[in-house]
Amino acid sequence: MSHRLRFPDARAAADAATFASRATRLGDGAVRLQASAGTLVMTCAPLAPRGLLDATPTVLGLRATRIDPELETDIVIDGAALVASDEPTELQLPAVALSVAWAGIAPPRAGWTEGVDLDAATVAARAQWGIAAVAETVPRDAGEDAVRAVRARVWGAPDDALAGLPLGTAFAAFGLGFIGGAETVAVRAAGPWTRLTFRRGHVLVRGPVKSGLTPVRVTGSAA
Template sequence: MSQSFSLVDRLAVGDLQTYLSRAGRVEDGSVRLIAGSGVLAAYTAILYPRGLLDESPTVLGLRTFALADAAAFDAVVPSRSLLDRLARVESQPQSDVGVVVVSLPHEVSTVTWAGISPPRGGWHAQGSTDAATLESAARNGIEEIAASIPTGTGEQLVQRVRSEVWGRPVEGLDYVPAGAAFAAFSLGFLAADDVVSLFETGPWTRLTTRRGHVLVRRKPWTLRA
């Protein structure tokens, strides 16, 4: 397996840093990196079930980056370790243009959500929504959770409240959970007047903007007939 990958320029390094930092504010864990055919796909987990009784949908963020090499790998690495390597690259004196080589951190093997692989093809368009609708759903959910969870609440109750709030559908989008809106908002994928395209394949829904993708694996009882 490749021990490094090459981004096309320092702007891409900055974009990857920003994406990982935003994801880390929600879930400070790991990132799944899949490289191949000149593209690096970086998946981060925003929501996922924490146990058999947890009804939370699996909600992943996805950003893609052009590669300047033929690296091919599928690795799950600690987000902080990758951010440290990106910061070291940024601190090195070099031209603002040109290829930037980033070394891969050591892999981790205990990340449950990383074993769920979203499909790469077979997506069917399901219309669109707008950024304002998703941002409103995200803000409303954040406010509801903050109001429902007093200081000192146990982790089990906190997770139950979050699961309930983020598992509800966005108003007018019966098959898009509010957790998808939260992910798009938290990752900085929404901007005023943006059109958000919706796609589906099997149990998966994808929300796509110019800034990135949100992938949702829905529970079986939410699937269309």
């Protein structure tokens, strides 16, 4: 495989670099790259459990962009290692790939059923509330385990304003820059997965919805 990603234009390359950069600030910083038929799907895990006793929910962020149609690949890399090349339409890949647990539990490509819609402003407000709650709850000079316990408790809690989805779904959307103004966020479900679709990308969460996000065919924002 080539050690570079080739895009049709500089804007697509910059879009991919921006997603990778944001992913490095969330979760483990790893990014899965899946390229096929001219589309590059980039996935990261802003939240994912580490170990059997970790209550952190699995929350993925996904962004698709155009890529060289001849490229076929499926690898996981360190997002920080995806850097600019001497060509504005290319990004340099790292020489070493990663192995992460969350990449082995990919959501389905089809079979999604419609559910209630959310308002992007509500998602943004809940993310900001959660960020403040984590900052206020983490003890001073807390160790990594204590910080992870607080984050798991805050981001894993079902949120009524998000139709019972974990508050971490809002954290992922906000942190990855998916919320860019007024829009209705479509919510879809498939098996254990729920997907929130923004104009700038998707957030997917794996696990049961506590308040009963029963698939229904409705349009507009949830009251």
